[in-house]
Amino acid sequence: MELQVKNISPNNFEQCIKCTICTVYCPVLSVNPDYPGPKQAGPDGERYRLKDPEFYDKALKMCLNCKRCEVACPSGVKIGDIIQTARIRYDHHRPGLRDVILASTDEMGSIATKMAPVVNTMLSLKPVKVIMDKTIGVDCHRTFPAYAGRTFESWMKHKAPDQTVYPHKVSYFHGCYVNYNYPALGKDFVKLMNAIGYGVELLDKERCCGVAKISNKLISQATRDAELNIRSIRAAVAKGQPVIGTSSTCIFTMRDEYPHVLGVDNADVRDSIYLASKFVHELVDEGKVKLVFRPDFHRRVTYHTPCHMQRMGWAIHSVELLRMIPGLELVPIESACCGIAGTYGFKKENYATSQAIGKELFDSILNASVDEVVTDCETCKWQIEMSTGVPVVNPVSILAEALDVEATRKANGL
Amino acid sequence: MDKTESTPHYDVIVIGAGATGAGTARDCAMRGLKVLLVERFDFTAGATGRNHGLLHSGARYAVTDHESAAECIRENMTLRKIASHCVEETGGLFVTLPDDDLGYQATFVESCHKAGINAEIIDPKDALRIEPAVNPDIIGAVKVPDGAVDPFRLTTANVIDAKRHGADILTYHEVTGLNMSQGRVTGVTLRDQRTGATRRMDADLVINTAGIWGHGICAMAGIKVNMFPAKGALLIFGHRVNNVVINRCRKPADADILVPGDTISLIGTTSSRVPYEECDNMEVTPQEVDILLREGCQIAPSLAYTRILRAYAGVRPLVAADNDPSGRSISRGIVCLDHATRDGVEGFITITGGKLMTYRLMAEWATDLACKKLGRTAECRTATTRLPGSETTDSDAPVSHGKRHIIELGADQKAALGRHGTMTADIEFADSNDALVCECEEVSVGEIRYAIRELHAHNLVNLRRRTRLGMGTCQGCLCACRAASILGNELGDRRQALTDLCSFLNERWKGMLPVAWGQTLVEAQFSSWLYQGVCGLDPKVLPAVRKADRTSAECDQMQQSVK
Numbered sequence: 001m002e003l004q005v006k007n008i009s010p011n012n013f014e015q016c017i018k019c020t021i022c023t024v025y026c027p028v029l030s031v032n033p034d035y036p037g038p039k040q041a042g043p044d045g046e047r048y049r050l051k052d053p054e055f056y057d058k059a060l061k062m063c064l065n066c067k068r069c070e071v072a073c074p075s076g077v078k079i080g081d082i083i084q085t086a087r088i089r090y091d092h093h094r095p096g097l098r099d100v101i102l103a104s105t106d107e108m109g110s111i112a113t114k115m116a117p118v119v120n121t122m123l124s125l126k127p128v129k130v131i132m133d134k135t136i137g138v139d140c141h142r143t144f145p146a147y148a149g150r151t152f153e154s155w156m157k158h159k160a161p162d163q164t165v166y167p168h169k170v171s172y173f174h175g176c177y178v179n180y181n182y183p184a185l186g187k188d189f190v191k192l193m194n195a196i197g198y199g200v201e202l203l204d205k206e207r208c209c210g211v212a213k214i215s216n217k218l219i220s221q222a223t224r225d226a227e228l229n230i231r232s233i234r235a236a237v238a239k240g241q242p243v244i245g246t247s248s249t250c251i252f253t254m255r256d257e258y259p260h261v262l263g264v265d266n267a268d269v270r271d272s273i274y275l276a277s278k279f280v281h282e283l284v285d286e287g288k289v290k291l292v293f294r295p296d297f298h299r300r301v302t303y304h305t306p307c308h309m310q311r312m313g314w315a316i317h318s319v320e321l322l323r324m325i326p327g328l329e330l331v332p333i334e335s336a337c338c339g340i341a342g343t344y345g346f347k348k349e350n351y352a353t354s355q356a357i358g359k360e361l362f363d364s365i366l367n368a369s370v371d372e373v374v375t376d377c378e379t380c381k382w383q384i385e386m387s388t389g390v391p392v393v394n395p396v397s398i399l400a401e402a403l404d405v406e407a408t409r410k411a412n413g414l
Numbered sequence: 415m416d417k418t419e420s421t422p423h424y425d426v427i428v429i430g431a432g433a434t435g436a437g438t439a440r441d442c443a444m445r446g447l448k449v450l451l452v453e454r455f456d457f458t459a460g461a462t463g464r465n466h467g468l469l470h471s472g473a474r475y476a477v478t479d480h481e482s483a484a485e486c487i488r489e490n491m492t493l494r495k496i497a498s499h500c501v502e503e504t505g506g507l508f509v510t511l512p513d514d515d516l517g518y519q520a521t522f523v524e525s526c527h528k529a530g531i532n533a534e535i536i537d538p539k540d541a542l543r544i545e546p547a548v549n550p551d552i553i554g555a556v557k558v559p560d561g562a563v564d565p566f567r568l569t570t571a572n573v574i575d576a577k578r579h580g581a582d583i584l585t586y587h588e589v590t591g592l593n594m595s596q597g598r599v600t601g602v603t604l605r606d607q608r609t610g611a612t613r614r615m616d617a618d619l620v621i622n623t624a625g626i627w628g629h630g631i632c633a634m635a636g637i638k639v640n641m642f643p644a645k646g647a648l649l650i651f652g653h654r655v656n657n658v659v660i661n662r663c664r665k666p667a668d669a670d671i672l673v674p675g676d677t678i679s680l681i682g683t684t685s686s687r688v689p690y691e692e693c694d695n696m697e698v699t700p701q702e703v704d705i706l707l708r709e710g711c712q713i714a715p716s717l718a719y720t721r722i723l724r725a726y727a728g729v730r731p732l733v734a735a736d737n738d739p740s741g742r743s744i745s746r747g748i749v750c751l752d753h754a755t756r757d758g759v760e761g762f763i764t765i766t767g768g769k770l771m772t773y774r775l776m777a778e779w780a781t782d783l784a785c786k787k788l789g790r791t792a793e794c795r796t797a798t799t800r801l802p803g804s805e806t807t808d809s810d811a812p813v814s815h816g817k818r819h820i821i822e823l824g825a826d827q828k829a830a831l832g833r834h835g836t837m838t839a840d841i842e843f844a845d846s847n848d849a850l851v852c853e854c855e856e857v858s859v860g861e862i863r864y865a866i867r868e869l870h871a872h873n874l875v876n877l878r879r880r881t882r883l884g885m886g887t888c889q890g891c892l893c894a895c896r897a898a899s900i901l902g903n904e905l906g907d908r909r910q911a912l913t914d915l916c917s918f919l920n921e922r923w924k925g926m927l928p929v930a931w932g933q934t935l936v937e938a939q940f941s942s943w944l945y946q947g948v949c950g951l952d953p954k955v956l957p958a959v960r961k962a963d964r965t966s967a968e969c970d971q972m973q974q975s976v977k
Contacts, residue, residue: 003707003708003711003718004707004718004719004722004931004932005719006719006932007719007720007721007932007933008719009653009719009720009721013653014652014653014720014721014933015933016887017887017888017891017933017936017937017940018853018854018887018888018891018892018937018940019940020892036825039853040825040850040853043887044853044854044856044886044887045825046653047652047653047654047677047854047886047887048677048825048828048829048856050653050654050657050677051654051657051674051676051677054828055825055828055829057824057825075933075936
């Protein structure tokens with residue numbers, strides 16, 4: 001037997017050498033001293049929880065799950081995962097009505113799109129906002145993203161025949177936002193992929209990635225959805241199609257939270273799950289496809305790195321793609337958390353913390369005086385638009401807009 | 415009260431503040447005797463602070479030593495009541511591995527029942543359910559009422575109660591001689607380890623509770639007691655591997671007990687004879703680490719890859735029967751010697767042998783004898799009177815009450831409640847007192863101040879024993895400097911605190927050295943970069959310490975590190 005060759009512990013919690021670097025990078029701790037910080041809430045607290053679950057600290061729900069602690073950790077400790085796992089294992093409070101509503105993006109979306117005009121009007125009315133604030137605790141400053149009248153999935157059904165003509169195929173994980181709220185992004189994605197010779201198909205079945213359910217502790221539902229998604233992804237990969245998304249959080253959740261937090265094994269397909277910007281940039285970088293841009297496109301933008309992009313280390317792909325657009329002026333800003341963290345910022349009790357965390361980012365965006373902010377995450381988009389008034393777009397949309405489609409098709413031999 | 419202005423005449427002077435000495439001082443004081451407890455270093459600096467912290471059910475001794483087993487289970491039940499804040503009622507298992515003889519189990523259970531120990535054979539599958547860390551290959555399992563006991567807290571609680579009953583306490587005072595007059599011990603000569611000053615203390619009776627060092631105390635009166643120092647080494651794992659005590663169901667051997675203690679787990683022990691001269695400087699050898707790991711993995715496979723924080727060793731004070739100078743028939747039982755009848759030296763008692771588990775009984779025997787010799791008739795009340803910290807706990811529902819309360823507290827307060835029980839009420843958590851000093855073990859500024867002011871803590875090692883400061887994963891890396899700063903301010907001597915800081919860090923390293931690989935080595939390296947590299951702490955440039963100026967921490971440093 002090889003003794004003590006290495007220390008093995010769940011989420012590497014034993015690898016922590018207490019250097020406290022994670023605590024320095026925690027966006028919550030810097031604005032809210034009541035939060036114990038990632039080191040205390042994570043590996044330190046874990047030792048006490050192993051002794052007695054009564055040591056579970058309610059303050060752990062203040063964690064944004066931004067994973068900036070994990071990026072900072074030099075010892076590879078999955079601090080955010082330790083905290084999320086502890087919340088799941090030790091916090092026995094069942095989610096309330098508000099949390100269920102916020103977490104059920106799929107369920108709410110499928111109902112709301114059917115009566116989008118009514119729902120959108122209702123949700124934007126001041127009295128309705130005040131009532132929601134007072135009764136269930138959704139902060140009245142927030143506006144829910146408007147629902148689309150027609151889902152992306154139904155649009156795609158009509159487009160399916162067009163997609164068969166392309167030499168390559170990818171499966172698109174559109175996510176709830178594209179499907180129910182913003183099909184335009186999905187359409188931009190199809191436009192971009194088609195231009196470089198890739199046909200787009202949907203997965204057999206797709207459910208919400210589950211990020212909101214995980215953070216609101218609807219774990220059995222999240223696990224069920226995760227298993228369904230991985231089954232669909234497996235079927236796509238078996239057909240030789242990589243699975244691509246346009247939301248960094250969905251992709252991050254399916255790659256990393258599934259195995260680490262939900263215990264859903266994805267080892268066989270994890271490397272086939274991509275974000276659009278990474279997929280396209282790698283193709284361009286390897287010389288496999290070419291992008292040709294319109295000469296008349298001009299824009300001054302900055303790129304905001306969503307926390308989960310930072311965790312995956314993929315912001316470079318989006319930035320490099322943007323830099324390829326000749327008419328685009330990219331203003332660099334310091335990477336900082338926007339503070340919304342999905343449904344976190346919608347909750348009345350978190351609103352102040354959320355805005356305080358984001359302040360640094362909002363200030364640097366306003367100082368950059370740009371036309372648009374580019375980012376890969378939709379919740380960052382809502383937060384930044386609400387807090388700065390600057391429009392926010394996905395890099396896929398910018399590329400689709402700046403692209404000279406005909407020239408690109410030609411350059412790729414179509 | 416460490417310094418007595420005048421030198422009063424005591425009824426009893428107790429030498430050595432391990433569990434037995436503290437317990438004896440408490441018992442004597444409760445029976446109305448005027449007591450002085452003297453200790454050359456700190457409370458629990460000897461064998462008391464260097465064992466498993468196992469609340470033996472007695473099952474381990476049932477087959478080989480019926481008397482010890484019966485004593486253990488009685489004291490086990492007593493300690494659960496009187497020292498509930500020092501005890502964790504984890505329960506215990508005796509497991510039979512495929513290589514062990516399952517036939518031993520029947521003998522074992524029968525012997526347990528004879529000794530009054532509730533041993534119950536259970537299905538190995540149930541054992542795994544009770545304690546998932548146990549080796550899944552076990553072929554037999556017996557449930558026994560083992561538990562965990564914190565020797566540091568237990569001793570401190572006894573000292574506090576002794577003080578409440580009028581006892582005086584002097585730590586860092588070494589007995590350099592027994593005062594003799596006409597063949598009778600009339601007191602002790604003490605040397606203050608911090609100032610070097612000596613003074614004489616008079617008493618009608620001197621009780622030697624110095625453990626293995628009692629050998630040397632006896633020698634001061636020209637008395638020989640056949641003591642055989644037996645070294646036992648243990649390993650501390652970084653977090654709880656098990657929540658139930660796991661023993662191996664076989665004749666007592668090396669590394670067959672895994673005990674969960676506070677935030678960590680302990681595997682031990684080895685057993686080897688060592689010369690008396692080496693008792694002050696125990697080092698754990700690579701062979702001992704190998705044995706502990708190899709055998710430990712047999713009972714709990716996860717030990718093979720769990721981070722080890724440190725290794726340490728203690729010395730059992732085994733005593734040979736008086737008619738057996740060879741030491742072959744060594745007993746683990748209690749030995750209470752009246753040197754008047756044994757050696758013709760009046761005014762002197764030695765109480766030794768025994769175990770942490772039986773400290774209270776040992777104290778009772780010694781105090782019974784002391785009362786007899788002094789012509790007092792008071793009854794022993796230590797078996798029924800709760801110790802400070804365990805006082806107001808309702809024995810019928812201690813857990814439910816505690817748990818409802820615990821929910822609303824901060825982690826540092828919860829941890830402090832576990833350490834100090836009802837005495838936590840004396841700790842200040844308001845203002846900045848709830849800031850953490852030791853993050854691994856959740857020790858707050860308030861708790862450190864409390865320990866300095868109320869619990870005889872003069873240096874960082876003392877603070878560690880009172881609060882668990884520096885006992886966690888980082889082994890003092892983050893907390894040592896913070897605690898040193900508080901200590902410097904509280905005691906008004908910052909230079910001393912700096913010296914103390916060096917001693918403390920070196921003492922931590924000593925325990926890490928035998929297991930310095932993997933993350934433990936990284937941790938130690940990080941610690942030295944931080945203190946020497948970033949902060950510029952260098953023992954060589956610290957002001958030279960005169961011999962007369964020897965600090966408490968340095969005295970401690972002479973010793974092997976304690977967990």
